[in-house]
Amino acid sequence: MGARIPVDEHAAFVRSLLAGLGARPTERVALADALGRITASPVESPIALPPFRNSQMDGFAVRSADVMDAPVSLPVVGEIAAAPGVPAPLEPGTAVRIMTGAPVPDGADAVVPVEDTEEVGGDVTGVLILHPRAVGEYVREAGSDLEAGSDVLPAGLRLASRHLAAAAASGLAEVLVRERVRVAVVSTGSELVPLGTPLGQGEIPDANGVALAAAVRAAGAVVVHGGRVRDDVDRLRAELDTAREAGAELVITSGGVSKGAFEVVRELLEPAGGWVGSVAMQPGGPQATGAYRGVPVIGFPGNPVSAQLSFELFVAPSLRAIAGLPPAATERLELAEPLTSVAGRRQFLRGRRTDDGRAGVVGGPGSHLVAALAASDLLIVVPEDVTELDAGAVVDTVLL
């Protein structure tokens, strides 16, 4: 039967088992697919930003020397749009109409915004420049944002749209990112049937298949295989072979870790040196760790409440860190009501923030209360040595 091992000890062991996943292989992905991915190396811009000297305003490109005694009238010799091509050099004593972003011609060293000018002649054949302009005014120099060959993004960055904007402005079409962790989710239990199947006597829907897969995705990893097997260790082995072929680097199972007679995860892992036992927590006491043909296997209890909590407590922190996601938020809140707990186990009661900002209990401690879990938005953590708490006591909570 074995003693219950402390929550923190089990968490540390799972963390060590998953540490090997942290050294990620890399892959090139199109920028269009890179939102939320993590850069695997610094991203170098092959070009300067901006790539060429251009105008910051709609207006007129001039030589500052020509307008130092403004107001002064200059003939307008042409128009430069933001379009491909090289504009002709600007002759001294002339101005050229220029659009925002258009290349500033050789010879010009300042731009006069259109609102600081007046038209001269009916069809804008000349322009009256109202004020002097210093060299460089309203001119964006090539490389003034970034020099060619410099890093536009650092390594280890979780890509948001503004980062993609900078990489794309650098002319890149792809970026080297860390591969996401490839996870298989396998439900065990002869009582399980696929979602949407009418339930026979003693049957229940395989809720963990869809819910653990969603939890894996929410933690920034990718589900490469999902399966469901009855309580038959050969079937489970075959399922895990399939998961390995699908490239799984981590297998998460639910069910089959308890003290009963048909515990397939126990049957699989224990002969191979894995550990199946009890963690001093409620819900989620029965837990398993091990490996199958070199792939780490983390086994959770079969009921969906325990499975979801176990994932959040033991696996999500490692996966979120690898994916560059922040850890789950925690908060110390006052209890809205008194509660009792079991000595020697860390209790994770489902709760909900009340209107006055306290933590209320939702549905009690039973690990089968999955509707109550859905109605919760936090977990109330009751330490192992605490069996009673009064309303108003301050507790640690984990925000869901």
Next chain:
Amino acid sequence: MGARIPVDEHAAFVRSLLAGLGARPTERVALADALGRITASPVESPIALPPFRNSQMDGFAVRSADVMDAPVSLPVVGEIAAAPGVPAPLEPGTAVRIMTGAPVPDGADAVVPVEDTEEVGGDVTGVLILHPRAVGEYVREAGSDLEAGSDVLPAGLRLASRHLAAAAASGLAEVLVRERVRVAVVSTGSELVPLGTPLGQGEIPDANGVALAAAVRAAGAVVVHGGRVRDDVDRLRAELDTAREAGAELVITSGGVSKGAFEVVRELLEPAGGWVGSVAMQPGGPQATGAYRGVPVIGFPGNPVSAQLSFELFVAPSLRAIAGLPPAATERLELAEPLTSVAGRRQFLRGRRTDDGRAGVVGGPGSHLVAALAASDLLIVVPEDVTELDAGAVVDTVLL
């Protein structure tokens, strides 16, 4: 040229233009695809949770009346697994071995955990029950979590894995959710070339195409069309026709809204009663709103910094609210350095939280500084009537 309109006025106008998107059509999606979607109606469970009376522990199902004088020895008449089928009723004076989650047989009204028993007889033909058990102990009653026909999830809920667990445990395979807002992103500008194309003179990569699409997705909407057109209003019309055919409910354009001579978004929207003008902000002053064949069009300036900021300020709040995402976080921080700003415009300076928790400026006010935007993690908001701030002044910031 027109007067600059206040930021808040433009924001309110865009919000009103997008308000019609809030009444979402609905669609049924598989639970496996429902992570992050919003329930369109309360989700009713067709079954009770749990669906049948079952055991909370591995142990022995008994009649509490038979163990009230424990310790007492009972013959073990069988074994009930968590598996399909109906167990035989329990005869008085007997016990049956039972697994966690297995159906509790008629006649039994309590479960004795295996750790509170001792074996009697070599091959477990009998069991010694060590303590009395009350009626209902370690028995999960059918419906004790949720009654059949009750709502397992409310309407308007953003689905996390624990919600999917509850819906799946209810035997549901699909859920009715709000459709995501369908957005088209169209870049305008003859100077633009596709990402990864070697740049000719005067050409720049179309950064907004990929970056605005990513921003749309990050705001919980879906990009149904992306396009890029040169400065030719007929091409733009054709592109928007394609966007409409793709089902776009909202078109976001970049470029073509300035005071220059080749402003295609202006050419498209103004004759149709749209507005193209200046908002009293920096960067991102030139803005446009209107409609094309009944589809709202929001026009941003062409440079990626202005486009990203404009999206965050004017469009993201509406899209995020529709998608059930929280608004961007704001924080009041001390400035790490003095700064100056332009009178009459609200300045959104790119900044970064310093190690000592203050707001430092990254890269200056130029709207072309896209690499600096990528290096930022907040926007420093300088009000319209402020032209100088000292280090240590407290400013509003928007966290990116």
